[in-house]
Amino acid sequence: MNLDIPLSVPFRHRVTFTRGVFDAANATLRSVLASDDGLERRLVAFVDSNVLAANPGIPDRIRAYAAAHPAMPAVCLVESIAGGEQAKRSMSVVDRVVEAVDEHRIDRQSFVLAIGGGAVLDAVGFGAAIAHRGVRLVRMPTTTLGQDDAGMAVKNGINLGHKKNFIGSFAVPHAVVCDQDLLTTSPDWSWCGGFSEAVKIALLRDPELFARIERDAAAIRARDMAAAMPVIARSAELHWRHIALGGDPFETQSARPLDFGHWLAHRLEGMSDGELPHGQAVAIGVAVDTAYSACAGLLDEGVADRVIRVLRELGLPTTHEFLADSGAVMAGLEEFREHLGGQLTITLLRGIGSPVDVHAMDAAMLKRALALTSRAS
Ligand SMILES: NC(=O)c1ccc[n+]([C@@H]2O[C@H](COP(=O)([O-])OP(=O)(O)OC[C@H]3O[C@@H](n4cnc5c(N)ncnc54)[C@H](O)[C@@H]3O)[C@@H](O)[C@H]2O)c1
Ligand SMILES: [Zn+2]
Incomplete structure (x- = not known):
């Protein structure tokens, strides 16, 4: 039967x-x-x-x-x-x-x-x-x-x-x-941390949201609710849409989770034994994958600079001492692949609101990206 x-x-x-x-x-x-x-x-x-x-x-x-x-x-x-x-x-x-x-x-x-x-x-x-x-x-x-x-x-x-x-x-x-x-x-660190996910989803899905965050970053960091709530609500709606309408809420097939910057975020969280909060780790991951997109010739370097600047204005880090050990960082790629299953897929950017998937990362290019994100503004 x-x-x-x-x-x-x-x-x-x-x-x-x-x-x-x-x-x-x-x-x-x-x-x-x-x-x-x-x-x-x-x-x-x-x-x-x-x-x-x-x-x-x-x-x-x-x-x-x-x-x-x-x-x-x-x-x-x-x-x-x-x-x-x-x-x-x-x-x-x-x-x-x-x-x-x-x-x-x-x-x-x-x-x-x-x-x-x-x-x-x-x-x-x-x-x-x-x-x-x-x-x-x-x-x-x-x-x-x-x-x-x-x-x-x-x-x-x-x-x-x-x-x-x-x-x-x-x-x-x-x-x-x-x-x-x-x-x-x-707490303030947690307040700021959450906005890394709003920046992430804006970069993947919504150039207007990114422009709003860019405009209001200082007010958001200062916990001005009138500036912060529309960003929080729009980010929530975009995440909700992806899950509710993306066709694969349980992540079994092709609909990718919204994990831009997250392979590195998860690696850093693990390396720090949970000391580095998720939001701060995501800010670093988003900064590095944005810079990598520029190093790979996919994204305009000026756009990458804007993203790094916004993250910093929101009170978020864009680099970390653990990134000095690029071998240990690269090991995060395989861990990430294992967690999601199947082929390694990393999301990069072609522009704001224009993501692109790649299936490998180059160690030398990653080193250049890490240098960009740790550069003083
Ligand atoms: N289920 C999912 O899909 C999903 C998605 C993203 C993140 N996460 C998980 O969420 C966790 C991070 O969540 P988080 O950023 O909310 O951090 P958190 O839960 O660690 O909270 C941050 C700190 O603030 C305190 N706190 C929270 N709200 C407070 C308030 N209103 N007043 C005073 N103190 C308050 C908490 O006790 C904690 O000490 C991670 O474990 C991450 O993996 C899960
Ligand atoms: Zn996250």
């Missing part, structure tokens, strides 16, 4: 940008959590410890919000999760989420709410994806990187040793809710 049929499973990928998400008058959470079938739903919430330290009222506000609206799930638990990359360094957060799902009888129609930076969302999300083979996850990103990129993803994961995101799954969240007010307490 030979049974063979293509399977397609419909998903919704819902993202909302709002303010004052726990205010009783805000309908966003009600619309994603309340149900009208009269069945009891339950909710456990996990909050990034640094978000909680800066916003100690969150547990009370979640409970008050649930009490103020009809047909909301019962709030069984609001627990702190140690924030930052340490959440992804072991199985302990994942184990804790699985345990809480069991303890509080969270079934497949009940909810895990994750509030925090991308690391906490990734670790809690993996726990929610494997308990009962997947319970409903509502993600609430609290960093610029979480709101303009990571929160839009339909995947989760933790690290294995130096290998970023080695263990994880693809899972579409029940909903993603971004509250700009939650960004205000994030």
